[in-house]
Amino acid sequence: MTLRLHDTASGRKEEFCPLEPGVVRLYTCGPTVWNTPHIGNYRTFLFFDLLRRHLAVRGYRLRHVMNITDVDDRIIEQAHTAGVGIDAYTRPYREAFFEDLDALRAQRAEHYPLATEHVPEMVRLIARLLDRGYAYEAEDGVYFRIASFPAYGRLSRLDRSGLRPGARVATDRYEKESATDFALWKRAQPIDEQVGAAWDAPFGRGRPGWHIECSAMAMAYLGETLDIHAGGVDLLFPHHENEVAQSEAATGERFVRFWLHSEHVSDSTGEKMSKSVGNIVTLRDLTAAGYDPLAVRLFLMGNAHYRSRLRLTEEALHAAAEQVRRLQDLADRLRGLEPGLRSDDAALYADALDARDAYLEALDDDLNLPAGLGHVFEVVRRANAALDAGRVGPAGREALLHLLETVDAHLDVLRRRDVELDDELRGLIAEREQARRARDFARADRIRDQLRDRGIVLEDTRQGVRWRRVER
Numbered sequence: 001m002t003l004r005l006h007d008t009a010s011g012r013k014e015e016f017c018p019l020e021p022g023v024v025r026l027y028t029c030g031p032t033v034w035n036t037p038h039i040g041n042y043r044t045f046l047f048f049d050l051l052r053r054h055l056a057v058r059g060y061r062l063r064h065v066m067n068i069t070d071v072d073d074r075i076i077e078q079a080h081t082a083g084v085g086i087d088a089y090t091r092p093y094r095e096a097f098f099e100d101l102d103a104l105r106a107q108r109a110e111h112y113p114l115a116t117e118h119v120p121e122m123v124r125l126i127a128r129l130l131d132r133g134y135a136y137e138a139e140d141g142v143y144f145r146i147a148s149f150p151a152y153g154r155l156s157r158l159d160r161s162g163l164r165p166g167a168r169v170a171t172d173r174y175e176k177e178s179a180t181d182f183a184l185w186k187r188a189q190p191i192d193e194q195v196g197a198a199w200d201a202p203f204g205r206g207r208p209g210w211h212i213e214c215s216a217m218a219m220a221y222l223g224e225t226l227d228i229h230a231g232g233v234d235l236l237f238p239h240h241e242n243e244v245a246q247s248e249a250a251t252g253e254r255f256v257r258f259w260l261h262s263e264h265v266s267d268s269t270g271e272k273m274s275k276s277v278g279n280i281v282t283l284r285d286l287t288a289a290g291y292d293p294l295a296v297r298l299f300l301m302g303n304a305h306y307r308s309r310l311r312l313t314e315e316a317l318h319a320a321a322e323q324v325r326r327l328q329d330l331a332d333r334l335r336g337l338e339p340g341l342r343s344d345d346a347a348l349y350a351d352a353l354d355a356r357d358a359y360l361e362a363l364d365d366d367l368n369l370p371a372g373l374g375h376v377f378e379v380v381r382r383a384n385a386a387l388d389a390g391r392v393g394p395a396g397r398e399a400l401l402h403l404l405e406t407v408d409a410h411l412d413v414l415r416r417r418d419v420e421l422d423d424e425l426r427g428l429i430a431e432r433e434q435a436r437r438a439r440d441f442a443r444a445d446r447i448r449d450q451l452r453d454r455g456i457v458l459e460d461t462r463q464g465v466r467w468r469r470v471e472r
């Protein structure tokens, strides 16, 4: 089996093979920690997780770097408004980011470099570009000269006649219309000094532009050539185009072998989720509404192929929660089965093996998780029916558990979350127990309903009362 990935540069699926056998050098653009990331951002980060996990399934060791942009125009403005330094301003967002990643079970990258901790590398890279004539000093900073790099625009398929070499743009984020020289270094303004966002450099005190951060950190950790660079599709231009220009101009080597871009999350009306539109939904919004983060994880990862837009709707979230539940329940049923006592449904056994192959084949085909899950849920349905009919024996049990394990290498939803109940909820459960012992069933039922409203369902078993969390 060969793994094929869609490379934005060639516009085709290409067979993937790393430069150094067995090891993948992966760089992914991480968050700009100026506010709380939204579900759209996490789709991108869970796409990175899917990629990581599948590379590991295929036997590769990973060297994965995800940067954290903790200095940029917006951070400086916000910190200034809040009257604090950028470090103090970004810290809570950085912490919230890692909490969310954990809740969503994204595997950790090997490195999460902070931009502010790698300014010397950026300064050296800019000095090299100045030396080689690819950059020049202007009044307000140092700029990259796009006219000096003939391949500028190739990655994002810019029409070169639309380039405006010599014209300059200082801002980090801009549209295709302004394919102009861009800032590598911005001379320190009073506001930068006030929030602690200024560093010394041979070409004047200032701060790095956003694009140079990624080139410098990627090369510092992974060398001059990366196997895979991934990010959200909105980063293709100008961010990734500029990364290629800066990096290749400095080293003369190819910067990236595979470019992977994932599509956006949109709201239920189809509009891209973004802070500026005002239609963002955060993970906290969803958990507060009673959704299990694992359902959110499955929705973001498996509801649509990563190169298609994903629309956030309640129905889709409910369906994902249901899928998580079905996988967990089937795993429980199979684990609890005494297979020796039953005979096998031979067709189901064969289908479980086939579904596993089909699942992995779908993942090898540019990480097509939704197609893979289609094969799996077909077998899940049949397995439940066979279990009901007492027709799952030792071989079937093994094959089905093996299938679930294979799927879980990517999804990671079988391990149930240890949800801690807060003291108040625990108190309510105890109160209901007391009411029951006192045979005050009306009161016990009222408390049960109260808990139900808070998303906790009680089950009375022979071992005592058990609770589980459900969607409200």
Ligand code: AMP
Residues within 6 Å of the ligand: 029, 030, 031, 032, 033, 039, 040, 041, 042, 043, 044, 231, 232, 233, 234, 235, 263, 264, 265, 266, 272, 273, 274
């Ligand atoms: P930022 O923090 O703005 O730099 O974005 C972090 C990552 O989230 C980038 O890779 C963006 O492409 C991605 N992103 C931003 N908005 C969305 C969205 N609505 N859907 C999916 N990804 C997004």
Ligand code: ZN
Residues within 6 Å of the ligand: 028, 029, 030, 214, 239
């Ligand atoms: Zn980047």
